[in-house]
Amino acid sequence: MSDFKAEYAKSGRAACKGCKATISQESLRLAVMVQSPVFDGKIPNWFHYACFWKRAKCSSHTQIGGFDALRWEDQQKIKEKIGGTGGGGGGEGEEMTSDYKDYTVGYAKSNQSKCRTCEEKIGKDELRISKKDYESQRAKMYGPMEQWHHVDCFVENRDELEFGKEMNAEKMVGWVNVRKEDKEELIKKLGKGEKGKKRKGGDAAGPSQKKSKKTKEESEEEKQLKEQSQFIWKFRDDLQKHVSNNAMKILLELNGQEIPSGESKLLDTVADCMAFGSLNKCPECKKGQLVYSSVGYKCTGSVTEWTKCQYKTQHPSRKAFKIPKEYHDVEVLKKYKYAKRDRVFPKQVAGDDDDGPVSSSLDSTDSGKTKPLEGMKFVIGKTEKSKGEITKEIQKLGGHIVTKVTSDTAAVISCKAEVTKKSTNIKDAEKANIHVVEEDFLDSVQKGGACLMIQKHNMVSWGADPSARIVPASSKSGGKSAYRQKQDEKHFTKNMQTTMKMKVKGGAAVDPDSGLEDSAHIVENKGDIFNSVLGLVDVVKGTNSYYKIQALESDKGGAWWLFRAWGRVGTTIGGNKLERCGSQNSVISQFKALFGEKTGNDWEERKDFKKIQNKFYPLEIDYGDDEDEVKKFDTSSSTSKLAKPVQDLVRIIFDVESMKKAMLEFEIDLKKMPLGKLSKRQIESAYKILTELTKLLEKGGTQTQFLDATNRFYTLVPHDFGMKKPPLLDTDQVIKSKTEMLDNLLEIEIAYSMLKGGTEGEDPIDNHYKKLKTEIVPMEKTSEEFKRLVDYVKNTHAATHNQYDLVVEEVFKIERQGEAVTYGPFKELHNRKLLWHGSRTTNFAGILSQGLRIAPPEAPVTGYMFGKGIYFADMVSKSANYCRTSKSDPTGLMLLCEVALGNPYELLHSEYVSTLPKGKHSTKGIGRNGPDPTMTYKRPDGSEIPMGKGINQPEGNNSSLLYNEFIVYDVAQCNMQYLLRMDFKYKW
Structure with a gap:
C-alpha cells in the first residue's frame, strides 16, 4: 500500500487533520496513510493540499496512491512541489536549504530524552543532534517529531540518517546557539561539506548528449500521458455533468462489467470503458473483474475461497463498449464511437504494487531490482581476504560496513579462529544475538535470500531471526530504518499480554475484555454453546485478523449480552462491543446473524462449514475447565x-x-x-x-x-x-x-x-510419575556402568559441535511398561547398538508414556532425509542438538536406546525410504566421521556401545553426511534403557 493518497474530495464533510477546517467537495486533497488502531488495516488522514506539505515528507510522486488518476495540471503541481517536473528538483541552493530544515542541533533541556541510535539517555545540557521523523505512527498522526541522537552516534550513522559528507554542519537549525568550542568539535566530526558534490540522489551531470536523449524520451512519455489524461477526464467530466449514476450502472451491466461502489469509482470505470473498451474477464481465474491500478489492470476475483487471484496486466483483452440507442438523449453518449486504443502506463511506478506476499526465503530487500544486501549492516572481523576486499564485495551487493555491533547489525563476518578466541566483536555479537558468518556467505548470497543464507552460514549457537532486524535502508524514496520499523511494531505491541487467563464456566470461557467474566457465562441451549473464535489471514494484504463472538447470560439470570471483539493477532489493534439483549432468544438470534455475516455460513450448518471468499473461518478451540x-x-x-x-x-x-x-x-x-x-x-x-x-x-x-x-x-x-x-x-x-x-x-x-486431573489427595509428583508408565531409577554415580556412559558422552562429542560442552548431571535406568514384550522378538536380531536420541524436554511426557513414535501419515516428507522413521546417532552431540537448549535454558534430556539394526541399508546421500529393500532391517546414513570401532564395548547380552573417539571413516569419504545416522521404521525395534539429564555448558 502507498504511504500517501491523493484524490478529489467526495463531499464537503471531511476535516483537514492539519488546520481542522473542512475540505470542500471536489477540491484536491492528500492523505497520510496510517495504521488504524481499531481494525487490521490502514486509514487515510486527509489534509488540504497546502496543509499536507507541512506534515508529511513525500520525496517522489510514486509514493502517492491515485496520483495518475488526478487531472494533468494537478499531477504537475505535485511534481513541482516535490522537486520540479520530472523529479529533477529546483536549484541546488533550494534543495540544500530544504534538506537542512530536518536537522537540528542543540543542548538537552533535561536528561529525559533517549538517543535513537544506542537507546541510552542523553544527559542534561549535553550537545545533541536531531533528524525529524515523518514516518513513525506518531509522526503520521500528529506531525513531524524530533528524533535526538548523541553527537558521536549521529556521526557514526550519518549515511543512514542521510547527512552525507557533502553536507555542511553549519547549516543545521540551531547552529547559531551552539557554543564556539562545540562548533569547532562538530565541524571536525561532520565537516563543512565537500565542495562540488551534489546531494545523494542528484546525479552528477553526464554528457550533454545522454542528458538530451533522456529528456527527449521523458518528454515523449509525458506528452502521451498528458493527452491520455485529458482524453479520459473529458469523458469523466461529461459523464458527471450529464449522465445519472443509475444510467452509468445500467451501461456497465449491459457491457458485462461489475458495478463498483461509490460515485467516484463509478465515473472512473465508465470513463475507462469509453476511452479503451469493456474489459473481458480474467484469463487466469476465468470469472474475476479486471480493474485499473497505476501499475496495470488487476483481477478482483479469487482462485479459491481462501485466496485472491494475482493476475495483473497492462494489456488486457477488451471489446467494444456499446451504448444502446435509448441512451442517445445525452449528447456525450449519442456522439460516442468506440475506437480501439491501449492505455499508456508510466515506465516508473512504485508504491502501488508493494503489497505482494513476502517469501520466507527472502527479506524485503530481496525483491524487485534491489541488491541482495541492500540496507544491511555488517561488521568485519578476522577474514582470509583483506578488509578492503570484503568491504568492496559487501558494498557491491548493496550492504554497508559499520565498526560496532548493534541490535540492527545483519551479521559479523569472521572466521572460526576468531569465534574460538572470542574477540570483542564475537562477544558483542553474542550479547546482541547477532549471527556470525564466514566470508563464503558473500558467494552464496549473490542471487538473494540473505536471511536464509545468514542462518545457513552461521558459525555460532546464537542468532535471532535476521528478518526481524533486516529492513530496507532509510532512503529518500521512503524506506524505513531498522529502528523505525521496530518502533512502529512497538507502538501496537508494547502493551500486549503474552497469554490470557480464561475463566471457564460450563463449557466455555468468558472473554475478560467483556468485563463480565465474574458475573456471566456463555449461553448454552439444546447442547449448543454460543461461542465462536474466527480467523482470517491474507498473506498478500498482510492481514492476520481475528473475530470473537459470545452470547452471554448473567449468572443470576434475567440479563443477556452479545459480546464481540476484533483486531489483529498479537497487537493492540482492534476493539470490542457489548450489547444488551432482551431475552435468551434475542441474544441467540443476534449471535447467529453475526456469525452468518462474518463467515457467510449459517450457524446450524457449521459442522459442514464452507469457506467463503473474504470471510472468516471458525477455529476449533476447546476452552475446557482445566x-x-x-x-x-x-x-x-x-x-x-x-x-x-x-x-x-x-x-x-x-x-x-x-x-x-x-x-x-x-x-x-x-x-x-x-x-x-x-x-x-x-x-x-x-x-x-x-x-x-x-x-x-x-x-x-x-x-x-x-x-x-x-x-x-x-x-x-x-x-x-x-x-x-x-x-x-x-x-x-x-x-x-x-x-x-x-x-x-x-x-x-x-x-x-x-x-x-489426578487422584484427589495424592501427591502431585507421585501422581504424574505414575502417568509416565515408566520405571525410573537413578544410577549410582560411582558404578562402572555410570562411568562407561559418561565416557560414551565425552568420546563421541563431535568436533564441529564445539559451541557447548556436555556435563552428565544424572543417568536414570528406565523401563517402559510393555516395551520389553514388544522388543522381545528383535532381541534375537544381530547388530544391536546402544544409540542416542535427543528431543525437547517438553516432548518427554509423550515419549515416556507412549514411546518413540513415527511421524503421522499426514505429515510432509520434508526434513526426513531417509524417510519417516525413528532417527538415532552414535555421536552424542548430533542428537544433543535436537534438545533445542540455549545458554539461558541449558538443561536437556537424552535417551540411550538399544536399537535392533540387523542388516542396514547403507547410504552415502539422502534417499527417501518408504520401503526397505528385501533383507534389510534398517537404514544407515554413513558419515565421514564416526566412533573408533576398536573402542566399541560389547555388553554381556551381545549389544554394542560404539563409545570410541570420533575418527575419519574411509567408507564415508564421499558421503554428504558428517556423522552416522541410524533409522528404524518399526517402533518395536527400539528399547529405551537410559535417560540422561545433561547440562549444556555453552562457551559463547
Whole structure:
C-alpha cells in the first residue's frame, strides 16, 4: 500500500487533520496513510493540499496512491512541489536549504530524552543532534517529531540518517546557539561539506548528449500521458455533468462489467470503458473483474475461497463498449464511437504494487531490482581476504560496513579462529544475538535470500531471526530504518499480554475484555454453546485478523449480552462491543446473524462449514475447565518418597512455562490458542497442508498455489507476527520448521492432558510419575556402568559441535511398561547398538508414556532425509542438538536406546525410504566421521556401545553426511534403557 493518497474530495464533510477546517467537495486533497488502531488495516488522514506539505515528507510522486488518476495540471503541481517536473528538483541552493530544515542541533533541556541510535539517555545540557521523523505512527498522526541522537552516534550513522559528507554542519537549525568550542568539535566530526558534490540522489551531470536523449524520451512519455489524461477526464467530466449514476450502472451491466461502489469509482470505470473498451474477464481465474491500478489492470476475483487471484496486466483483452440507442438523449453518449486504443502506463511506478506476499526465503530487500544486501549492516572481523576486499564485495551487493555491533547489525563476518578466541566483536555479537558468518556467505548470497543464507552460514549457537532486524535502508524514496520499523511494531505491541487467563464456566470461557467474566457465562441451549473464535489471514494484504463472538447470560439470570471483539493477532489493534439483549432468544438470534455475516455460513450448518471468499473461518478451540486443574501440579509442598533426582525430572518434564516458551518460539498465538486447545483434527489438517506445500515445491507450483495453502495454514494454526506480514510458506526450510512446530504441538498436547486431573489427595509428583508408565531409577554415580556412559558422552562429542560442552548431571535406568514384550522378538536380531536420541524436554511426557513414535501419515516428507522413521546417532552431540537448549535454558534430556539394526541399508546421500529393500532391517546414513570401532564395548547380552573417539571413516569419504545416522521404521525395534539429564555448558 502507498504511504500517501491523493484524490478529489467526495463531499464537503471531511476535516483537514492539519488546520481542522473542512475540505470542500471536489477540491484536491492528500492523505497520510496510517495504521488504524481499531481494525487490521490502514486509514487515510486527509489534509488540504497546502496543509499536507507541512506534515508529511513525500520525496517522489510514486509514493502517492491515485496520483495518475488526478487531472494533468494537478499531477504537475505535485511534481513541482516535490522537486520540479520530472523529479529533477529546483536549484541546488533550494534543495540544500530544504534538506537542512530536518536537522537540528542543540543542548538537552533535561536528561529525559533517549538517543535513537544506542537507546541510552542523553544527559542534561549535553550537545545533541536531531533528524525529524515523518514516518513513525506518531509522526503520521500528529506531525513531524524530533528524533535526538548523541553527537558521536549521529556521526557514526550519518549515511543512514542521510547527512552525507557533502553536507555542511553549519547549516543545521540551531547552529547559531551552539557554543564556539562545540562548533569547532562538530565541524571536525561532520565537516563543512565537500565542495562540488551534489546531494545523494542528484546525479552528477553526464554528457550533454545522454542528458538530451533522456529528456527527449521523458518528454515523449509525458506528452502521451498528458493527452491520455485529458482524453479520459473529458469523458469523466461529461459523464458527471450529464449522465445519472443509475444510467452509468445500467451501461456497465449491459457491457458485462461489475458495478463498483461509490460515485467516484463509478465515473472512473465508465470513463475507462469509453476511452479503451469493456474489459473481458480474467484469463487466469476465468470469472474475476479486471480493474485499473497505476501499475496495470488487476483481477478482483479469487482462485479459491481462501485466496485472491494475482493476475495483473497492462494489456488486457477488451471489446467494444456499446451504448444502446435509448441512451442517445445525452449528447456525450449519442456522439460516442468506440475506437480501439491501449492505455499508456508510466515506465516508473512504485508504491502501488508493494503489497505482494513476502517469501520466507527472502527479506524485503530481496525483491524487485534491489541488491541482495541492500540496507544491511555488517561488521568485519578476522577474514582470509583483506578488509578492503570484503568491504568492496559487501558494498557491491548493496550492504554497508559499520565498526560496532548493534541490535540492527545483519551479521559479523569472521572466521572460526576468531569465534574460538572470542574477540570483542564475537562477544558483542553474542550479547546482541547477532549471527556470525564466514566470508563464503558473500558467494552464496549473490542471487538473494540473505536471511536464509545468514542462518545457513552461521558459525555460532546464537542468532535471532535476521528478518526481524533486516529492513530496507532509510532512503529518500521512503524506506524505513531498522529502528523505525521496530518502533512502529512497538507502538501496537508494547502493551500486549503474552497469554490470557480464561475463566471457564460450563463449557466455555468468558472473554475478560467483556468485563463480565465474574458475573456471566456463555449461553448454552439444546447442547449448543454460543461461542465462536474466527480467523482470517491474507498473506498478500498482510492481514492476520481475528473475530470473537459470545452470547452471554448473567449468572443470576434475567440479563443477556452479545459480546464481540476484533483486531489483529498479537497487537493492540482492534476493539470490542457489548450489547444488551432482551431475552435468551434475542441474544441467540443476534449471535447467529453475526456469525452468518462474518463467515457467510449459517450457524446450524457449521459442522459442514464452507469457506467463503473474504470471510472468516471458525477455529476449533476447546476452552475446557482445566487451567485450575493444571495449577494443582504445585510441587512446593510435595511429600513424595521418590528419589530426589526423579522428583526433579518429573518437574522438568511437566514444566508448563517450558511448554509456553516452546509455543512462543514457533510464533504461536497463546492468547487465541492456549496450551493444548487446538483440536487434533485441526492439527492433522495443518499437516496435510504442509504435505501439499511440499508437493508444490517438488513440482514447481505457482505463487497463487503457495498463497492459497499458506493462507489456509495460518488460519488453522493462529500465529502471532505482530505488525509483520505473514511470510509465504515456500521453502523446504520453513516447511520443515512448521512440521517440527506441529510435532511439538502434539507432544505438548499429550503432556498437558496428563497434567489435568489426578487422584484427589495424592501427591502431585507421585501422581504424574505414575502417568509416565515408566520405571525410573537413578544410577549410582560411582558404578562402572555410570562411568562407561559418561565416557560414551565425552568420546563421541563431535568436533564441529564445539559451541557447548556436555556435563552428565544424572543417568536414570528406565523401563517402559510393555516395551520389553514388544522388543522381545528383535532381541534375537544381530547388530544391536546402544544409540542416542535427543528431543525437547517438553516432548518427554509423550515419549515416556507412549514411546518413540513415527511421524503421522499426514505429515510432509520434508526434513526426513531417509524417510519417516525413528532417527538415532552414535555421536552424542548430533542428537544433543535436537534438545533445542540455549545458554539461558541449558538443561536437556537424552535417551540411550538399544536399537535392533540387523542388516542396514547403507547410504552415502539422502534417499527417501518408504520401503526397505528385501533383507534389510534398517537404514544407515554413513558419515565421514564416526566412533573408533576398536573402542566399541560389547555388553554381556551381545549389544554394542560404539563409545570410541570420533575418527575419519574411509567408507564415508564421499558421503554428504558428517556423522552416522541410524533409522528404524518399526517402533518395536527400539528399547529405551537410559535417560540422561545433561547440562549444556555453552562457551559463547
